[in-house]
Amino acid sequence: MAHFDVVILGAGAAGLMCAIEAGKNGRSVVVLERNRHAAQKIRISGGGRCNFTNINTDKTKFISENKNFCISALKRYTPQDFIKLVDEYKIDYHEKTLGQYFCDDSAMQIIELLLDQCEQNGVEIVKQIEVKKIEKNDGIFTLITDAEEYSGDKLVLATGGPSIPKMGASSIGYIIAKQFGHSIIDIRPGLVPLTFSDDMKGYIAVLAGISIDNVEVSVADKKIKQKFREALLFTHRGLSGPAILQISSFWREGKAIVINMLPDVDMFEQLLKAKKDNPKQLLHNMLSKYFAKKLAVYITEETDIDGQMGGMSDKKLQKIADMVNRWHVMPNGSEGNRTAEVTLGGVNTKEISSQSFESQKTEGLYIIGELLDVTGYLGGYNFQWAWASGYAAGRAL
Ligand SMILES: Cc1cc2nc3c(=O)[nH]c(=O)nc-3n(C[C@H](O)[C@H](O)[C@H](O)COP(=O)(O)OP(=O)(O)OC[C@H]3O[C@@H](n4cnc5c(N)ncnc54)[C@H](O)[C@@H]3O)c2cc1C
Numbered sequence: 001m002a003h004f005d006v007v008i009l010g011a012g013a014a015g016l017m018c019a020i021e022a023g024k025n026g027r028s029v030v031v032l033e034r035n036r037h038a039a040q041k042i043r044i045s046g047g048g049r050c051n052f053t054n055i056n057t058d059k060t061k062f063i064s065e066n067k068n069f070c071i072s073a074l075k076r077y078t079p080q081d082f083i084k085l086v087d088e089y090k091i092d093y094h095e096k097t098l099g100q101y102f103c104d105d106s107a108m109q110i111i112e113l114l115l116d117q118c119e120q121n122g123v124e125i126v127k128q129i130e131v132k133k134i135e136k137n138d139g140i141f142t143l144i145t146d147a148e149e150y151s152g153d154k155l156v157l158a159t160g161g162p163s164i165p166k167m168g169a170s171s172i173g174y175i176i177a178k179q180f181g182h183s184i185i186d187i188r189p190g191l192v193p194l195t196f197s198d199d200m201k202g203y204i205a206v207l208a209g210i211s212i213d214n215v216e217v218s219v220a221d222k223k224i225k226q227k228f229r230e231a232l233l234f235t236h237r238g239l240s241g242p243a244i245l246q247i248s249s250f251w252r253e254g255k256a257i258v259i260n261m262l263p264d265v266d267m268f269e270q271l272l273k274a275k276k277d278n279p280k281q282l283l284h285n286m287l288s289k290y291f292a293k294k295l296a297v298y299i300t301e302e303t304d305i306d307g308q309m310g311g312m313s314d315k316k317l318q319k320i321a322d323m324v325n326r327w328h329v330m331p332n333g334s335e336g337n338r339t340a341e342v343t344l345g346g347v348n349t350k351e352i353s354s355q356s357f358e359s360q361k362t363e364g365l366y367i368i369g370e371l372l373d374v375t376g377y378l379g380g381y382n383f384q385w386a387w388a389s390g391y392a393a394g395r396a397l
Pocket residue numbers: 009010011012013014015032033034035038039040041042044045046047050051052053129130131158159160161163164167168169170171172340341342368369370371379380381382383384386
């Protein structure tokens with residue numbers, strides 16, 4: 001049996017960052033990873049360019065039942081700290097939008113950076129290994145695997161969430177956390193496209209491929225205050241694009257999504273003006289000034305109102321304006337773990353130290369990254385959480 005000061009389960013963003021810091025602290029560290037390659041989610045992140053941080057990171061960009069838990073770690077390892085590391089490796093990057101930092105070239109550069117740092121700090125990474133059972137006896141954790149056995153004075157769980165199972169994602173972290181006394185806040189897919197029932201989908205499918213650059217989306221529920229202004233994409237299954245991914249993390253079954261397709265335009269006012277200035281104009285032609293032709297026609301079909309604007313009642317114009325500025329759509333679900341970027345919920349952070357990330361249930365056990373009930377908005381926040389929680393735990397080991 002190979003013994004280490006620290007055994008880390010999961011060579012993803014959080015696990016590797018934790019390993020680097022623990023290695024710097026002089027600890028002997030092994031990271032066990034079930035995949036053939038480390039950090040597969042980094043590889044596919046940000047469309048292959050990895051949105052590795054967001055300079056607007058603060059607690060308001062995270063969803064958790066314990067809203068202040070993330071503050072301490074985020075303060076101790078900031079976006080600037082990670083950017084400094086990226087600079088040291090001469091990786092070119094750019095701010096795309098809304099504080100989101102992406103590699104110019106490839107997400108692989110971030111993986112290479114982390115693996116190089118691991119090597120420099122003496123971290124051993126064992127791949128293609130499946131943990132079968134974990135025991136803790138006399139203060140030592142023993143991991144029984146499908147290959148060699150490993151033991152450690154400290155055990156770090158960094159196995160992430162179950163989204164994208166084909167990338168090796170699993171729910172094992174929750175099972176082990178429960179074994180060691182932890183409770184789990186309900187998990188569900190987040191940052192995920194929304195789908196529609198067949199009759200609704202039939203209509204939306206007509207619009208597949210159309211995107212709108214700037215919509216405002218919210219949930220039709222007074223208790224849910226979040227609104228997002230970003231792009232929306234119609235797909236053949238339903239709705240996607242950054243605005244929808246963001247609001248999906250707040251949406252609950254049975255609630256409608258409210259879409260303002262022109263948040264900077266009072267459509268009723270514009271319709272009244274158009275009716276007065278150009279009464280012979282057809283409604284769908286007027287709408288085509290704002291939208292792709294297909295979408296303009298779709299609005300008239302959905303409302304069953306078209307024709308010359310001059311003869312239209314204010315009531316009809318209001319109905320059109322409502323669809324443009326307050327369109328209520330009722331998703332029947334989401335694409336689920338198959339395409340979700342994150343998993344909401346996770347290990348209850350009230351049972352974890354926000355300083356060291358050590359479990360308050362089992363001494364020597366640490367839990368970091370997406371496995372915890374801390375989920376970032378879209379835009380680089382989830383990696384910043386992985387870096388920050390991994391750093392804090394690594395320094396404490
Ligand atoms: C398509 C996609 C794009 C994304 N893009 C971005 C982005 O651009 N910016 C951003 O901030 N976030 C992005 N995210 C989210 C981000 O990838 C995650 O939040 C982040 O990777 C979580 O880090 P983690 O270390 O906690 O978990 P992970 O990175 O998921 O790492 C967990 C590791 O544990 C391993 N593991 C799982 N089960 C076992 C087991 N039984 N035994 C051993 N090892 C195991 C996994 O193989 C994996 O290597 C994206 C996610 C997806 C799916």
